[in-house]
Amino acid sequence: xxxxxxxxxxxxxxxxxxxxxxxxxxxxxxxxxxxxxxxxxxxxxxxxxxxxxxxxxxxxxxxxxxxxxxxxxxxxxxxxxxxxxxxxxxxxxxxxxxxxxxxxxxxxxxxxxxxxxxxxxxxxxxxxxxxxxxxxxxxxxxxxxxxxxxxxxxxxxxxxxxxxxxxx
Numbered sequence: 001x002x003x004x005x006x007x008x009x010x011x012x013x014x015x016x017x018x019x020x021x022x023x024x025x026x027x028x029x030x031x032x033x034x035x036x037x038x039x040x041x042x043x044x045x046x047x048x049x050x051x052x053x054x055x056x057x058x059x060x061x062x063x064x065x066x067x068x069x070x071x072x073x074x075x076x077x078x079x080x081x082x083x084x085x086x087x088x089x090x091x092x093x094x095x096x097x098x099x100x101x102x103x104x105x106x107x108x109x110x111x112x113x114x115x116x117x118x119x120x121x122x123x124x125x126x127x128x129x130x131x132x133x134x135x136x137x138x139x140x141x142x143x144x145x146x147x148x149x150x151x152x153x154x155x156x157x158x159x160x161x162x163x164x165x166x167x168x
Contacts, residue, residue, distance in 0.1 A: 025055065025150040028159050034058070037147040040163070047162055053152040054159075060145030067138045075137075076127030077120040084119015088112040 031037045037056045045051045069075075092111030096104035151159045 024153040026153050026156045028149045028151045028156065028163065031147045034147050037149050040149050044159065044162060049159060049162060050155065053155055055150050057148045057150055058144030059148065061142055063140060064143045065138045065140045067136050069137050071127060071135050071137045073124055073127050077124040080123020081116040081120035084115040084117070085112050087119070088115020091115065
């Protein structure tokens with residue numbers, strides 16, 4: 001891209017990719033938790049307000065990782081066995097569709113046991129390969145400092161009138 005092309009493309013407003021970005025939204029309320037914002041939108045939905053013209057926006061987003069416990073090779077093998085068993089159940093049920101008579105039970109049990117065995121080995125090896133770099137399990141999520149409930153500018157006054165009548 002030449003300098004002239006980049007200057008032209010920078011000066012040309014781009015078309016928003018989503019319908020939400022094309023409309024003007026006003027903040028109806030702010031909450032310290034997502035549950036509060038969700039409750040307000042739910043109450044407006046119960047009041048037959050067109051909630052498809054609203055959105056909840058988290059401000060001050062950060063990643064939070066909650067440590068759930070110590071990870072050992074045995075625990076990794078156990079988790080792997082559980083995952084493998086679920087996968088084996090899925091495969092067994094698919095194969096069981098083609099089994100005749102009560103043989104499908106044997107097909108399902110065999111695939112569950114094989115899945116658990118392979119999963120346990122895979123879990124053990126995967127944890128062993130890290131050489132203790134990450135000896136804990138965790139769950140990651142997103143949190144925000146505050147949550148805004150926004151509504152289309154054309155519906156702002158209607159929503160504002162409904163908010164005091166809703167039992168929060």
